[in-house]
Amino acid sequence: MPATTTLFRAARPVFQSSATRATFSRTTGFRANFSQAGRRFQSTTAGEAAQQQQxxxxxxxxxxxxxxxxxxxxxxxxxxxxxxxxxxxxxxxxxxxxxxxxxxxxxxxxxxxxxxxxxxxxxxxxxxxxxxxxxxxxxxxxxxxxxxxxxxxxxxxxxxxxxxxx
CATH class of the missing domain: 1.20.1280 (Monooxygenase)
Structure with missing residues (x-):
């Protein structure tokens, strides 16, 4: 068996556990980080605006x-x-x-x-x-x-x- 196939088979139980699935669900994990990528934000936050006034x-x-x-x-x-x-x-x-x-x-x-x-x-x-x-x-x-x-x-x-x- 190739080494990569063995690696994926060894890693599969980790990703199938309930704790891991909860970590990478729709509300958390990778999708949550990238779901806001298309949104526009204000150019400055309140802290940055205060710092610019200093x-x-x-x-x-x-x-x-x-x-x-x-x-x-x-x-x-x-x-x-x-x-x-x-x-x-x-x-x-x-x-x-x-x-x-x-x-x-x-x-x-x-x-x-x-x-x-x-x-x-x-x-x-x-x-x-x-x-x-x-x-x-x-x-x-x-x-x-x-x-x-x-x-x-x-x-x-x-x-x-x-x-x-x-």
Whole structure:
């Protein structure tokens, strides 16, 4: 006998019991959930209407990612790292730290993904981490291009003379 036939035969007594039939009858169960699907509802309920009348500040204060939580202030402070990275665009690439910028890149990319996994989802934190990752990618690219250009340059005259003497 195929495995599916055995599975259906084993499950049949469960669905034939009186308790199960009562659960999936017309008044309850699946049909009750889908019977209201075609009805129109008001656009807002009383609770939503009251919430819309609240001020922006009150909604932000009471929000799970609002002004009184670390979910708001951590991304706000992290923008300083993004601005510092943008400020480093003017610095020469030889003065930039590869390990520091690689760490900022990894941090930005990893935490951007993590912001969509955690609860509550924090889009402000995701945005700052995305831009931190972008700034890090630009800086690491600049450093890598500078290192590549240094390998292709001819050696200075003093190094050539020392190599010839030895």
């Amino acid at each position: 001020s922006w500040f009150k909604r932000m204060w009471d929000s799970p990612v609002g002004l009184k939580t670390v979910h708001f202030w951590a991304p706000v402070m992290k923008w300083a790292l993004v601005l510092a990275g943008i400020g480093d665009f003017a610095r020469p690439a030889e003065k930039l730290s590869l390990t520091q910028n690689a760490a900022l890149t990894a941090t930005g990319l990893i935490w951007t993904r993590w912001c969509f996994v955690i609860t509550p989802q924090n889009y402000l934190l995701a945005a700052v981490n995305f831009f931190l990752g972008c700034v890090g990618v630009v800086q690491v690219s600049r450093i890598a291009l500078w290192h590549r250009s240094q390998k292709n340059l001819p050696a200075p005259a003093s190094e050539v003379e020392n190599a010839v003497k030895s």
